[in-house]
Amino acid sequence: MRHTFHLKTLAVAVATLSVASVASAAGLDRSGQDITAFLQDGTYAEAVYTYIDADVTGHDNAYVGSDDKAYTQGKKIDDIAESYDFFRYGVKTDINDTFSVGILYDEPFGAAADYVGDNNFVARGDLDASVNAISEGNASSPTDASNKISLLTQGATAAGIAAQNFAAQAQSATNAQDAANFAAQAEAAQAQAQNLVGQARSLGAAVAAANAEEANTGEGTQVEVRSESVTGILGMKFGKNKNFQVYGGPVLQRVTADVKLRGIAYGPATGYTAHISPDQDYGYLAGIAYSKPEIALKAALTYRSEIEHSMNIAETYPLVAAFGDNPSQGGVIDITTPESINFDFQTGINPTTLATARVRYVPWGDFSIVPPLYTETSKLNPDFPKGLPLVSYDEDQWLVELGLAKRLAPALAVSGTVGWDSGAGNPVTSLGPTEGYYSAGLGAKYNVTENWAISAGGKYLWLGDATGQLPTQKTVADFESNDGFVLGVKVSYQAQ
Known part of the structure; x- marks a missing residue:
């Protein structure tokens, strides 16, 4: 009986130690969608605050040319990852x-990036440099581009006339x-005309993009x-000893977003801005x-x-606007x-030690953001007749976290964790250029009274190196040797 009492006390003592274990780096994952508050015994309530600060720096791509995969280290990109915080709340009680029953609040998904300084993700207003970069070296300035457009147009007109003449000769040939x-010559001339028009x-x-770049001078790429x-x-609960429990319920979710693409890194898309108004809709949870x-x-699959x-x-x-349409x-x-699927597990090792494990899976490979104007405009590029998404990911996310917790005194427990997040593929969007992370964390919980407790924890993140690319799969940046930290604090109440 004594061992049982110790283990149960330990489980209560460390139940909220993982306050800083919920920050994820794959896709738009943030909170980890923790539901462990509902799995606590008796009446339970918690309020959790989490603060995350990552240092994501790199270099832009100085290469100018037609090879989308080529990379030449360019100018330094200062930290683009804005620090952010979020809250999580949970209340549950046993009816019998x-x-x-319970209710949980969290902020599951998000992103915050802000490019500043002198790099290809900030509008610099240099028309000559912008035209040269955006045209991939095919024109050195607006004047040069204008002259070449005139020559190309003349050539296209001549090729078109030649195509008509050859077609007429084909019709009259005996x-x-x-x-x-x-007929073959007519087809070749027509193809040449179309190619020159495309150029x-x-x-x-x-x-047009360079002019937009100049109009936004000083503005950096941002996403929130x-x-x-x-x-x-x-x-x-069911079973002989009520050891099993099934649970489920509705989920109300609200999402909003803002995006600004600035700088020559985005080529013709520079100057693009989108505001996605808040929307709420419903899903469900089951476990x-x-x-x-x-x-x-305790083991739970959600x-x-x-x-x-x-x-x-x-x-x-x-x-x-360059094609005669309304740009807004x-x-x-x-x-x-x-x-998503979450698996949470804990078990006692001895009367004062608890082992924990957490696994999370999110299929980010199926996720995309496809703004109508952005995608429709991208179809003008003959390489992408179906259009392009603004954001998408190549792979799914796996997160694994293992921990040990130790009760040092009746009112004090500490814990340590190690973790791995797979990320959602590499190369990755320049709006969130990290590929997962490795982590190590520490936490502590102090029982202020029999029912009230406060927990605090911290985690260090070794962020994965990533290549930033556009939806066209053009390499635009490289991000290496980055890190971050997470801090969390929790106040909890429990009565059994």
């Missing part, structure tokens, strides 16, 4: 020995072989994504848990559904936040 030859259009787009989630949970109190064992949002979006794309347009964008 079978049913439990010899089948001659007709075939003239002229590309140079015109480069000049915010989300909030409220989850209601009903649980039912199953098992507990064995005499050895402080599934959260994807949530589909249909959101109003206001886009400004300066390039569009409103529309609707559909964004689906991903489903």
Whole structure:
């Protein structure tokens, strides 16, 4: 009986030590969507504050040319990762020995990046340099581009006339072989005309983008994504000793976002701005848990559904004006936040030591942000007839965290964790250029009274190196040797 008492006390003492273990670096993952507050015994409530500060620096790409994969180390990119914080709240109670109810609040997904300084992600207003970079070296200045556009247009006109003449000769030819030859020449001349028109259009787009760059001089690329989630949970215990529990409930989620693309790194897309208005929609949560109190064992498998949002979006794309259309347009964008699976586990090793494990899976490879004006405009590039997303990821996220907790005194416990986050692929979007992380953390909990406790923790992150690329898969930056830290504090109440 004494061992059982120790282990149960230990489980209570360390239940909230992982306050700083919820920051994730893959995709837009932030809170980790923790539901362990609902799995506590008796009546339980918690309020958690988490602060994250990452140092993400690198170099832009100084290469100018047509090889999208080529990279030449360019100017330094100072820290782009804005520090951010978020809250998590949870309340649960047992209705009787079978049913439990709870409500959880967290901020599951988000992003915060801000480019500053002298690099390709900040609008510098140098027209000549902008035209040269955006045209991939095909024009050195607006004047040079204008002259070449004139020559290309003349060449396209001449090729078009030649195509018409060859086509007419093919029609009037009396010899089948001659007709075939003239038809082939007409086809080749028409292809040449289309190619020259495409080159002229590309140079015109480069000049238009350079003008947008100049109009935004001093502005840097920025992205901010915010989300909030409220989850209601009903649980039912079953089995001979009520060791099993199934639980589930509705999830209300709210999402909003702002994006600004600035600098010559984005080529013709420089100057693009989008505001995605807040939207809320619903999903669900479902899970199953098992507990064995005499050895402080708890295991829970939780599934959260994807949530589909249909959101109003206001886009400004300066390039569009070069083709005679309105560069500022409103529309609707559909964004689906991903489903996820969490596995939480703990077990007593001895009367004063607890082992913990956590695994999380999120299929970020299925996620994308596809703004209508941005995507429709990208179809003007013949290489992307289906259009391009603004943000997408190549791989799914796996997160694994292992920990040990030790009760040092009846009211004091400490813990340590190590973790790994796979990231969501590399190369990755320049709006969030890290590839997962390794982590190490420490935490402590002090029971102020029998029911009230305060916990604090910290974690150090070794962020994965990443290559920043555009949706066109063009390499635009390299980010290496970055790190960050997470701090968290929790106040909790428990009555059994």
